[in-house]
Amino acid sequence: MHLALQFVLLIAPLWFKTVTQAVPPPLSPEQFRRNLLKDRDRPWIEDFYGSDKYLSDEDKNAFKQHLVGVKLGQKLSSPGAVTGSFNEGMYMLGADYNAKDKKYEASEVVVKILYGPVDEKILGEVKALKDVGYFISSGLLPPYRKPAILMNKIDGAQIKSTEVWKKANQSRREELLNQMKLLVKNEIVTWADEKRLLHVDFTSYNIHVTFDKDDSVKTCRVLDFGFPGIFRVGTSATKSDIEEWFELQWSNRKQW
Numbered sequence: 001m002h003l004a005l006q007f008v009l010l011i012a013p014l015w016f017k018t019v020t021q022a023v024p025p026p027l028s029p030e031q032f033r034r035n036l037l038k039d040r041d042r043p044w045i046e047d048f049y050g051s052d053k054y055l056s057d058e059d060k061n062a063f064k065q066h067l068v069g070v071k072l073g074q075k076l077s078s079p080g081a082v083t084g085s086f087n088e089g090m091y092m093l094g095a096d097y098n099a100k101d102k103k104y105e106a107s108e109v110v111v112k113i114l115y116g117p118v119d120e121k122i123l124g125e126v127k128a129l130k131d132v133g134y135f136i137s138s139g140l141l142p143p144y145r146k147p148a149i150l151m152n153k154i155d156g157a158q159i160k161s162t163e164v165w166k167k168a169n170q171s172r173r174e175e176l177l178n179q180m181k182l183l184v185k186n187e188i189v190t191w192a193d194e195k196r197l198l199h200v201d202f203t204s205y206n207i208h209v210t211f212d213k214d215d216s217v218k219t220c221r222v223l224d225f226g227f228p229g230i231f232r233v234g235t236s237a238t239k240s241d242i243e244e245w246f247e248l249q250w251s252n253r254k255q256w
Contacts, residue, residue: 036228037200040248044237045198049230050124062126063118063147067139070150071095072111087226088113088146097150099137107153109136112226114147121227122147128225131195154221156208160256164215176217177256180209183220185246192233192242201229202253 027035033048034041047053073094091113093106114122129135129151136150159165159176168176184207191197199222206224209217233242 032228033231037249038252040200040245040252042237042241042245044234044241045245046232046234048120048124048227049128049197049225049232050120050122050227051232052120054232055120055123055127059123059127062123062138063140065139066145067137067141067148067150069098070111070141070148073106076110088115092153097136099150104136109150110153111141112149112151113141114149116145116147118147124230125149125226128197128230131197132191132225134225154208154223156210156219156221158204158207159209160204162209162211164211179217180207180220181250183217184222185243185250187220187222188246189239189242192237193239196233196235198231198233198242199225199229200231200249202250204256 030047033045037045071094073092076090076092089112091111093104093109093111096106097104097109126135126138126149129149134152134154136152138147138149140146141148159180165173165176184202188199191199201224206222206229208219208221208223210219212218
């Protein structure tokens with residue numbers, strides 16, 4: 001018994017030291033940005049969009065009220081819409097929704113249910129959605145008081161899920177990507193230049209496309225304005241700076 005106690009007393013400090021050293025300290029916002037963007041980081045790319053210094057009193061009160069009259073419908077199960085690190089899932093509405101100033105048909109709205117508590121990550125997403133015109137409402141969803149955001153449903157689909165993409169050979173896929181790039185660039189650069197909002201997460205899950213009758217890309221809309229992919233653009237950034245950055249970020253996107 002005496003030897004066993006000595007063993008525990010000897011080993012325990014070493015085990016505790018190993019365990020505590022294995023947990024890295026939290027990253028600062030600046031370190032997080034650098035790790036995410038790497039060589040595409042720029043002095044004019046500032047903190048995450050939900051940083052307290054960018055939020056107005058109205059922004060901070062985005063979840064003070066209860067969401068009344070929201071009936072959840074089918075849960076979206078496509079890639080990128082499933083439960084993620086910061087949300088419990090995306091849903092269609094099961095009935096029409098009456099906002100303060102407009103009635104929305106159920107097919108027009110998507111509901112994103114988030115993990116609480118409400119913090120700058122969630123508040124930043126609401127602010128970004130408002131700035132790009134996709135926001136409908138936000139608040140606590142009964143009966144469990146979960147934070148939720150109602151937003152416009154964007155037409156189209158992720159390109160990898162379309163028959164046009166599945167039937168295309170490599171050359172045709174490159175052509176489709178080039179068509180997408182021009183449309184995505186216009187949206188990203190316009191938001192950054194006019195709204196000072198920089199969307200950096202160019203995964204195929206975050207872009208919806210529609211096609212013309214000849215199977216060329218007709219529309220291309222960028223989605224997902226949640227943490228960690230949205231940053232504030234500093235006033236020193238010119239449109240040319242943003243366009244140059246976009247080319248690098250597009251080239252370094254995760255391959256589809």
